[in-house]
Amino acid sequence: MVSRSERSYDLTVDTVNPGAEISPMLYGAFFEEINHAGDGGLYAELISNRSFEDNPDTLFHWWVEETGGSTGKLSLSDSGLLNEVQTRAMAITVTAAAEGGAVSAVNNGYWGIAVTEGASYRLNFYARPEPGEELPLRITLESADGKQIYAEQVVSVLKEGWNQYSYTLISSGTAANARIVFSASRAGTLYLDMVSLFPETWKGRENGLRIDLAGKVAAMKPSFVRFPGGCFVEGKTPLDAYRWKTTIGPVESRPGHSAYWNYRSSDGLGFHEYLQWAEDLQAEPLYVAYIGISHDGDPIAKANTVPLAEIQPWIQDVLDAIEYANGPVTGEWGALRAANGHPEPFQLKYVEIGNENNFQLSEYAQRYGLFYQAIKDKYPDMNIIANTALEGEPIEIIDEHYYESAEWFMNNANRYDTYDRSGPGIYVGEYAVTKGAGEGNLNAAIGEAAFMVGMERNSDIVKMSSYAPLFVNAKDRTWNPDAIVFDSASSYGTPSYHVQQLFGSNKGDVVLPAVLTAAGSADAAVKQSIQGAIGLGSWSTQVEYSDVRVAKGDEVLFEDDFSADSGGWTVKSGSWEQSEGTFRQSSSDIDVRAVAGDASWSDYTLTLRARKTGGAEGMLIMFGAKDDDTFYWWNLGGWCNTQSAIEKSVGGSRSVIGQTVPVSIETGRWYDIRIELSGGNIRTYLDDRLIQEIDDNSSHGPLFQTASRDLATGEIIVKVVNAGEAAQRTHITFAGLAAKRLTGTSTVLQSEELSDENSFTQPDRIAPAVQTIQVNDGSLEYEFPKYSVTVLRLKEGGG
DSSP: OOOTTOOOEEEEEESSSOOSBOOTTSBOEEOOSOTTSTBTTTBOOOOTTTTSOSOSSSOTTEEEEEETTOEEEEEEEOSSOSSSSOOOEEEEEEEEOOTTOEEEEEEOTTTSEEEOTTOEEEEEEEEEEOTTOOOOEEEEEEOTTSOOEEEEEEESSOOSSOEEEEEEEEOSSOEEEEEEEEEEOSSEEEEEEEEEEEOOOGGGOTTOBOHHHHHHHHHTOOSEEEESOSHHHHOSSGGGSOOGGGGSSOGGGOOOEEOTTSSEEOOOSOHHHHHHHHHHTTOEEEEEEOOSEEEEEETTTTEEEOOGGGOHHHHHHHHHHHHHHHOOTTSHHHHHHHHTTOOSOOOOOEEEESSSGGGGHHHHHHHHHHHHHHHHHHOTTOEEEESSOOTTSOOSEEEEEEEEEHHHHHHTTTGGGGSOTTSOEEEEEEEEEEESOTTTBHHHHHHHHHHHHHHHHTTTTEEEEOOSOOEEETTOOOSSOOSEEEOSSOEEEOHHHHHHHHHHHSOOSEEOOEEEEETTOSOOOOOOOOBOEEEEEESSEEEEEEEEEEEETTEEEEEEOSSSOOSOOEEOSSOEEEETTEEEEOOOOSSEEEEESOTTOBSOEEEEEEEEEEESSOEEEEEEEOSSSSEEEEEEEHHHHTEEEEEEEETTEEEEEEEEEEOOOOBTOEEEEEEEEETTEEEEEETTEEEEEEETTOSOOSEEEEEEEOTTTOOEEEEEEEOSSSOEEEEEEEETOSSSOEEEEEEEEEOSOTTOBOOSSSTTSSOOEEEEEEEBTTEEEEEEOSSEEEEEEEEEOOO
C-alpha cells in the first residue's frame, strides 16, 4: 500500500466552468433473447415448451411417468387443435388404468421450477377430453423426485371441447428444482395446450417479469431499453426474423418463432411487454427494426436477404410498429394497443434501422434510405439510429459495437476526444470486455469503466450506450460474459453489472473540467516505444510481397528483395515460397504469418510492396512483434475486404486500437505500403496516402477520471478508475467552490485480484461499498484502491 506521506497524483476539478452537457440518454439497457434471457429468465413463465411447439417431433422438456400399475403414453397431436395458430397439442393417453395408478406428463421448467414456501403461483392451461369421455385431471407441484407435494389441484371432470382452466397454487415448501405434474387416472385420452405457471411478477403485471431480474435492471436506472436485439432481430433467415405483430395479444394466439440463438422463442415477452417494461422503468423504448437482411445472409448470392423489390411490407411493418406504440385509439393499431390494455400512447421516440447490417454494407446502403425516408415522412420527430455512416444519406446517430480486451477499452478511453463534433451522434449500442473476462471478472469491469469514463466525458458526441448482453441463464451460457447471471431460483450481478449500476445511478447533467497530473509533473503518462520484429501475413487470401525494407533513420535494419533465399524469414503458418523476386503465400488458411527481424527494434520505418492474387480479404503487415502472441498488425482489407484497422495482440488476445477505416484491396494490383513507428505513434500509408495515425500511449493510466454536476441537487460527482496493481494516493482540489466544505459518500467497487468473480455462493464478493466522506478547505487527500472503480458524490455545505 502507498503510505500517507506519498502522493501519486493531483486531480483538479473546475466546479464553476462547466463543459458539455451530458446526454440524459447516456446509459441504457440492451435486451436480447440470448442465453435464455427472456424465456426461462426475465419472462416469468415457469413452464418450458408450454405450447408444445418447441420441437416438431418430440415433447421437448416433457416426459411420461407411469405409476401404480397404470400404463400409457404422451404424444404430439396435430388434429382438433386449440386455434389456427397452434400447430400441436399434447395427448395424455391412459391405455390401462389401475386402482391408485396414473399416467402423468411431467415438466421441470427451465432446468428446475423454483417455488417458495407460502408464495402463490397462477396456473392456466387449456384442456379437452376425447368426445364423450369424462376424465378427471390432477395437477401437482412436486419435488424433483416426486416424494414431496408442494401444491395440488384436482379437476374433477374436464368439460367437452377446449376450455381454459385457471387456478392459484400456494406452495407449502421451497425448492429450486421442483416440477409440475399432470396426472390422468382413467382410461382414455385428454389433450393439453398452453400450459402456463406464473409466480408473482414485477409490478404485478399479468404475463409479466421475474421480480429479482427486473429489479436488478431497475437498479441500473437505465434511461432507455433497446429491444428485441441483437441478432434476434434478424434471425438466421427471413423466416426467423422478428415479426412484432405475432408477439401481441393473448399468449395462446402467439405462434412463437425459431430464434437466432438455437432455441425457440415463445414470444410471450412480446412487443407490448417490451414497451410496458420500458414504461415501468421510466425509460425510453428503443425499437430495432428488421430491414430484410438476416444474420446468415450472403450479400453476394443474396441468400437469406429479402429482395429490394419485396421490401415494402417490411417498411410498412416498422411504420405499423410505431403506430401501435404511439397512434391514437381511433386508428387500427392504436385501437389494438388499447384492446391489449394500454390506451395511452407509449411515446416511442427511437428506432434503429437494422442490427449490425453494416457487415452487409452494400445491401444496407440500398435499404437504409428507404426506411429512413418512410419513417421521417410519417414521423418527422422520430430519432433514427443507423448501423454505420453512409455517404450521401442523412445520419443522426451511429451505432458502434465493441467486444474487446480490457486493454483495448483502456487504450480507447480517449477514443471520442477527437471525434468530429459536427458529425452524427454516437450510440455505443453493444460493448463488453470479452477477452480475459472469465465468466465476468473484475478485469472486465475495470476495462469497461475506463471506457465509460471517456464516453461520459465526451457525452456531447456519445449520446447513448448499453452494455451487452444483459442476462445469462447459467444453464445456457451461449455468450460470455454477461451482466446478470441467474438460475431458476437466484441471481447475481457481475462486477460489470455493478459498474453499469454505479454509472447509471450517478450521472451528472454537465461535465466539470478535470485535470489529472502526476504529482510534481505536468504529464502523468509514461511514454514507451513500440518494439518488435516485422512480419507478413494473410487471412483467407493469397498474396505476394516484395522489396521489404526496415530502416531506423539512415540505418538499414533489414532488407529483402527475394531475389534469393535470405534465410531471414521464419514461417509460422501458410504455404510460402520465394520466386521471381516475390514472397508468395498461396493457401486459403486464416491467420497466416511469416516473421523476420529482432524483438528489440523500435522507431523504424517498414516499407514493402504487396499484391493480392485471390481470396476473401487483403494483407496483414506485422510490426512490433515480440512473440507469437504479442504483436501489432495492419489489417488491410479485413472484414470481408471492407475495412482497414491496426490491431494489437497481447498474450494472444487481439483487438482493434483506434478506429477502422474503409479500405478495399483490388486483386492483381501492386500496392506500396509504409508503416512509420515513432515512440508509441503509428502512421500507416497506402500508395503514399496516410490512412491512419494512432498513438498507442494516448491513454495514460492507471487512473481514468471524469467529473460532473447534478444540476437538480447541486452535487459534484467524481468517477475514478484505478486499473493499476497499487493504490494511488491523490490530492483532489475542487477549484472555485464558494463554500470550502463538501459532504457526501464514496462508493467503491474493488477486489484484490483482477480475476476475482461473483458467484451463486458468493454473489456479493465484489460489490459496491459505501462510506461517508467530508472535504474541508476545498480539497481532499484520497487513496484510490488498486483495481477499483470509485464514485465520489459530494454536496457543498454540511457538518
